[in-house]
Amino acid sequence: MVPLDATNNSVVYENEIKEIYSINSRISDAVKELLEFNADFRKKSEGLDGAIIHDALAVAAVIDMKKTTGNKPNVEVALGLDRKRFIEMLKEMMKAYN
Numbered sequence: 001m002v003p004l005d006a007t008n009n010s011v012v013y014e015n016e017i018k019e020i021y022s023i024n025s026r027i028s029d030a031v032k033e034l035l036e037f038n039a040d041f042r043k044k045s046e047g048l049d050g051a052i053i054h055d056a057l058a059v060a061a062v063i064d065m066k067k068t069t070g071n072k073p074n075v076e077v078a079l080g081l082d083r084k085r086f087i088e089m090l091k092e093m094m095k096a097y098n
Contacts, residue, residue, distance in 0.1 A: 002061045006078040007054040014039070014049050016087050023094040031094060057081060060089050 012020070017035050020028070038051035061078050064085075 001076070002054075002058040002078040004054070006080055007057045008052060009081055009083065010054070010057040010086055011048065011050040011052055011083070012039075012087060012090065016091075017051060020091055020094055023091060025094050025097040027097040028094045056090060057086060060086055064089070 012035060017039060020035065021032055034053065035051045038053060039049075042048040042051060057078075061076075
């Protein structure tokens with residue numbers, strides 16, 4: 001489980017969005033549109049210079065829970081994230097769909 005407490009910290013800042021934009025792959029065009037829409041919304045509503053993609057962190061946690069932080073009782077619950085590793089994973093996934 002990856003609650004909003006964790007995903008709200010998964011900000012993809014403008015400079016990282018530009019890096020993702022520079023990746024030319026089959027999926028990057030769709031991701032560009034999502035990031036642009038989300039970043040525009042966040043700028044207008046919160047003054048944030050970036051995008052928050054909640055679902056991407058949830059998927060990243062399924063692939064590699066090490067990108068998140070938290071306790072591990074009988075269920076894995078992400079309470080935070082390793083943002084740098086998360087952003088690197090996003091970029092690597094864009095490159096993989098070349």
